[in-house]
Amino acid sequence: MSTPPPPSRPRSLDDEKAPTMAGSAEVIPKSASLAEPPRQRSLAKDIVLIGTVTLAMILNTANVIGVAISLPTIGRDLNIVEYKLQWAINAFALSSGCLLLFFGRIADLYSRKYTFVFGCAVMGIFGLGCGFAQNEITLDVLRGIQGIGAAAAIPAGLGILAHTFPPSTLRSIAFATFAAGAPVGGAVGGIIGGVLTQLTEKSWRSMFWFLTGLSAACCVGAMISIDDDFEHSLIDKRVDWIGAFLVTAGLTLIIFVLSDGSIAPNGWKTGYIIALLIVGVILVALFVWWEHYLEQLHIREGEMLDTWWAPSPLMSVTVWTRAKGKLAVVLMIAFLQWCGFQSFTFWIQLYYQDYAGYTPILTMIRIIPMFVTGVCCNFIVALVVGRVPVVYLIVVGTLFTGLANLLFAVINPNSPYWAFGFPATILSVFGADFVFATGTLFVAKVCLPHEQSVGGALFQTLTQIGTSFGIAISTIVFNATIAKSSLKDGVHVNKAGTNAPRPAQLVAYRDAMWAGAAFCFFGSILAFIFLRGLGVVGHRKEKDARSDVTATEQDAGAHA
Incomplete structure (x- = not known):
């Protein structure tokens, strides 16, 4: 007679393990390897893997920021009217945001490695095509297809990190490094994209070709460093x-x-x-x-x-209830944080270029501190995420991003950059980097081994929707304010708002920033109320990490 499986040991919010299969919709066959410890890997191979997955995040961000800084030049070259220019960005965000859950599931079912390679290849191939586009429609269509690559690569990358690295110091470093890819991608897209756009003969096309080269490097790095993972897939592969x-x-x-x-x-x-x-x-x-x-x-x-x-x-609905509903709170905070942060980055670029009249390079110089601070923030997360309760990191981060919006909401255009622009640029990235790094670690911690990519996709989907929602709401505020303020001066503004009086433009920029601040402060309130007692989400001592993997295996096996 077989002995019964060992009971699961008690769990607390401070020591959250992978959830049990009780109440889960997916019945896992006993032959499926759910929590099999990763193969023995060399440190060099791990470093290449972390660098490769981080490069995918760099590409994802650079493909947005780099295009954003080049929009005025693209508009002049391709004769695109100003109010339609945003579709060069929106087409990418539309496809990447809408297909994250689908590709996350595909990665979990079949292969995270080859889903990741496919995504990076699509970003590169169709980015190359964007560099040869001769009209608005071609560019927008290619950008939309390019976004499919990001939708495949990012959730697969998160699943690869969660599967390869068990709870340990190295896992915290891996996730923090991956999160640092966002500000680094902003720097690559903004600085290098701005320089290539302004100083090279091919202008904005050079930026696309440069990113294509990075995509190729990402594919090569993935083939070298990521283990084949077909044997970890579920037996039931129906979609x-x-x-x-x-x-x-x-x-x-x-x-x-x-x-x-x-x-x-x-x-x-x-x-x-x-x-x-x-x-x-x-x-x-x-x-x-x-x-x-x-x-x-x-x-x-x-x-x-x-x-x-x-x-x-495709997505277990009960995933929202993990950790007694705290995962749903973390996802909502991620949504609100991206509403406020992306609204901030959108409007400060327009403020510097359209209101203050700076060139793309001068604009990038003023927001360089965002990228430097972003890298530093993720270094801080890697050091303290295993020691500091997550509620402190999230509350501080969202508050700082809210304060960045607030500084621009009360900005005096005649004051020096160091009075408003510089401190706002420094503070703005704390929320995005603290929430992303700790949030993805928490998702990896509470999701089952076979749904790591879906969990990462869910987190990314909320940030994508938050980006669109935040910019949409702040744009409504901007347009309403500029129309109302202009009417006081007897001016009927055009659709783009370019003929509005400068005082009316300033009031509109300020009100848009107030909207961004409200999103972030609401996120802080949610974190303070609902995440207290959650504890740390990062690494512990290595021996505790090993016992954590063993307990996860027993827990999954007991319910298979």
Whole structure:
């Protein structure tokens, strides 16, 4: 007679282990390796892996910041009207944000390594094509396809880190380094992109070709350093195509509306904007219902369920309840933080170039401290994430980003850069880097081994939606303020707002920053109320890390 499996040891919020399979929709076959310890790897190979995955994050960010700094030049070269220029960025964000969950699931089911390589290759190949684009439509279509690569590479990269490195100092360093890829990517896209755009013969096209070279390096590094992971895949590899369609279509419509609402013929009152928003929300609601239905169906039927239309859900709805609902709070804070942070980065570039009249290079010089501080923030996270409760890091980070918005909300244009611009630039990145590094570590800690990429995709999806939502709301505030302020002077502003009086423009920029500050301060309040007692999410002593892996294996095996 076989002996019963050992019981799971008690867990606390301060020592959160991978969740048990009880209540999970996915029944894992005993032959599937859920928490198999990683193979013995050399330190050099680990360093190359961390560098490669971080390079993918650098590419993801550089493909946004680099294009943003080049928009005025792209508009002049391709004769794109100003209010349509944002689609060179929105097309990338649209496809990358809407397909994260789908590709995260594909990575978990089949291979994180080859999903990652596919994503980096797509970013490179279609980025190369962007450099040869001769008109607006071609550029926007290529940018949209390029975003598919980011949607594949980023969640797969997070899953690779979570699977390769068990809870340890090295895991904390790996996730902090990956998070540092965002500010480094901002520096690469902003500084190098600005220099190439302004000083090379091919202008903005050189920037795309440079990023293509980095994509190629990313593919080579992945093939060298990332282990094949087919044997870690689940036996049931069916894809929830119904759920994939619902969430992709719903998010596409919502993000499209958020991106296009302010420039539609009648703004947010435009008929198709209202209709698409309603349809998008309904599709996302249907997605949640369908995933819950599949989850409950699999809990009832278990391994007996092999109906073709009912595979395991794309996203387990119960994942939101992990750690007694604290994962849902962390995801909401990530959404709010990206609303405030990306709104800040969007408006300060417009402020410096359109209001203050600086060139792209002079604008980048003024925001260089963001990138330097971002790298420093992630170094700090790597040092303290295993010692300092996560609530302190998140509250401080979101408060600092809120203060950065606040400084621009009260800015005096006649004051020197060091009075408002410099401290705001320094403070702005604390929230993004503290929340991203600690948030992804927490997601990796509470998600099951077979859903690490989906968990990372869920986190990234919330940040992508937050980016679009924050810019959309702050744009509504900006447009309403500039129209109201201009009417006081008897001026009817055009669609782009370029003919508005300078005092009206300044008031509009300030009000947009107030909106960004509100998002961040709300995130601070949520963290302070709901994340107290969560404890640390980073590494502990190495012997505790090894026992943690063993306990996870026992816990998963007991419920398989």
